[in-house]
Amino acid sequence: MAYSTITSLDTDAALQHSEDLRARLLSTSSDTYVTGPAGQGSGERVLVLGGTGYIGRALVPELARRGYRPVVLARDASVKDDAEFAEAEVVAGDPTRLDDVVNAVAVAPTAVVISLLSGRRPNDAEECELVDYQAVVNGIKAAVAHEVQQFIQVSDFGAYRPELIPQVYKLQVEGELMGQHHGALPWTIVRPTAYYPYLSMTFGDVKNGLPYRIFDHGEYNVVNPIAREDLAEFITNQVLAADAYGRVLPVGGPWVEDNVVTLKDAGQMMFDITGREPQWDVVAMTTWDKKIARLRRIGKMSKKVAPVAYYLEAAKYWSVVDHVAPAYGTRTLRGFMEKLKDREFPTGSFRERMKSGTAMMPTDI
Numbered sequence: 517m518a519y520s521t522i523t524s525l526d527t528d529a530a531l532q533h534s535e536d537l538r539a540r541l542l543s544t545s546s547d548t549y550v551t552g553p554a555g556q557g558s559g560e561r562v563l564v565l566g567g568t569g570y571i572g573r574a575l576v577p578e579l580a581r582r583g584y585r586p587v588v589l590a591r592d593a594s595v596k597d598d599a600e601f602a603e604a605e606v607v608a609g610d611p612t613r614l615d616d617v618v619n620a621v622a623v624a625p626t627a628v629v630i631s632l633l634s635g636r637r638p639n640d641a642e643e644c645e646l647v648d649y650q651a652v653v654n655g656i657k658a659a660v661a662h663e664v665q666q667f668i669q670v671s672d673f674g675a676y677r678p679e680l681i682p683q684v685y686k687l688q689v690e691g692e693l694m695g696q697h698h699g700a701l702p703w704t705i706v707r708p709t710a711y712y713p714y715l716s717m718t719f720g721d722v723k724n725g726l727p728y729r730i731f732d733h734g735e736y737n738v739v740n741p742i743a744r745e746d747l748a749e750f751i752t753n754q755v756l757a758a759d760a761y762g763r764v765l766p767v768g769g770p771w772v773e774d775n776v777v778t779l780k781d782a783g784q785m786m787f788d789i790t791g792r793e794p795q796w797d798v799v800a801m802t803t804w805d806k807k808i809a810r811l812r813r814i815g816k817m818s819k820k821v822a823p824v825a826y827y828l829e830a831a832k833y834w835s836v837v838d839h840v841a842p843a844y845g846t847r848t849l850r851g852f853m854e855k856l857k858d859r860e861f862p863t864g865s866f867r868e869r870m871k872s873g874t875a876m877m878p879t880d881i
Contacts, residue, residue: 522679522836525801527732530836534735534778541740541771541840548842549767551746554753557583562755563620564588565611565655566632570711571670573600574748575632580604582752584628589620611651614658621658628755629659630668638682639826648685653698656689660699666756669693673707673766673839680833681826690764704760706751709768709839710741712852713878715782719853720861722786727797731804734780734796736836740768741775743852746845766841774850779835782849789853804832855881 557579567576567588579586580603587605588595596606607623609616611633621629633655635647652669659667671690674683693703722728742750750767754760769775777785780796787794808828815822856878 522832525736525836527736527801530736531733534738537738537838537840538776538778541738541776542773544771546771546843549750549844551844551846553582553749555582555755555757557585557755559583559585560627560756561585561587561605561624562628562630563626563655564630564632565617565651566634567601567604568592568595569632569634570713571632571744571747573598574744575630575751576600576604578745578748578752579755582755584752584755587620587626589617611654612646614654617651617654618658618661621662621664626659626662626664628666628668629655629664630670630751630755631655632670634672635682637823638680638830639823641681644681644685648682649688652689653692656693656698656701660701664701666702666704666761667693668704668706668751668754670706670708670751673709673768673841674833674837675707676766677837679837680830702761704754704762705764706747706754707764707766707841708742708747709766709841710739710834711747712741712743712849714834715739715741715777715779715849716786716853716856716878718783719786719856719878720859722783722792723790723856723859723861725792727795728783728786729797729799730780730783731799731801731832731835734783734798735778737834737838738776738778739839740771740777740841740843741839741849742767742769743845743847746847750844767844768839768841769843769845770848771843772848774848776840777849785850785853789850789857801832801836804828808832852881 562579562584564572564576564586566572568590576586577600589607589609589611591610593606593608595601607620609620611617631652633647633651635643637643671686672683675687678684678687690705811821811825815825
């Protein structure tokens with residue numbers, strides 16, 4: 517599923533829209549949320565599903581700092597030796613198995629369950645159903661059965677315009693939470709815009725002298741991504757907060773020039789930080805659409821080709837759909853990229869590194 521609504525793009529109108537939206541954000545203060553810690557725990561047990569991932573490694577220490585007792589359900593119990601989990605309880609188990617989740621909730625009184633679950637292969641429909649939907653539902657069922665006080669689902673801003681497989685399953689989870697399909701359970705849904713590693717995926721390419729790809733003018737959309745540390749603080753603020761119950765909370769990073777960007781702006785940051793003259797690989801969106809259509813046709817006959825078509829579709833989605841939400845936090849995309857400046861990155865094209873399995877995103881900061 518993709519792009520049922522993203523057709524016949526008007527390049528000039530899109531450029532004007534992005535310019536107007538970015539100017540409006542930069543001249544406006546976002547007062548929906550107040551940045552800073554709000555609320556303090558008293559030793560309440562909080563189970564984090566997906567806690568060993570990128571966001572979890574910021575959220576678990578934040579929960580501990582704020583007086584909660586974080587618990588991580590991990591397939592590999594050895595993560596207990598990782599610094600991020602020094603103050604956490606680690607329970608061995610797999611969130612895709614209901615019994616494992618129930619055990620993690622039932623082993624001691626649990627006040628809150630937070631789901632950060634997201635499939636590692638968003639082009640794999642079966643994995644998306646298993647992780648983005650079924651594993652989260654396991655958490656909901658376990659929470660209902662053991663009278664958990666709150667379930668926090670960290671979803672996806674893309675649920676506002678679900679065109680990709682994971683977004684559809686995340687939206688289904690949201691609907692089942694709202695409709696209390698699995699029993700009565702107070703809920704909170706958080707929809708973050710985007711994370712810095714995704715927008716920095718090609719930083720290594722730019723540093724290694726390669727061009728930065730844009731579609732047409734590169735300014736079809738605007739995004740205010742959020743740092744994982746700021747998101748962790750925001751999520752923790754919602755824990756057992758009465759005014760967070762029954763609410764969907766979209767959230768992004770600060771509305772400042774170094775964080776409100778088009779994809780071309782993100783590329784320009786990379787060139788500025790690496791000291792290079794801009795070098796753009798301009799691809800016509802019409803050409804990209806033809807590639808998608810051709811690969812879709814081939815994908816109906818070859819399972820190996822279908823995931824490639826998905827990646828092209830996802831690239832288009834992230835290049836044309838705005839991800840702008842109320843601001844929270846102080847960290848910026850430029851600040852994140854500055855931390856990458858002195859790193860060495862694997863050489864070879866983006867496609868070559870994908871084929872070889874080289875890590876594409878700087879997810880350790």
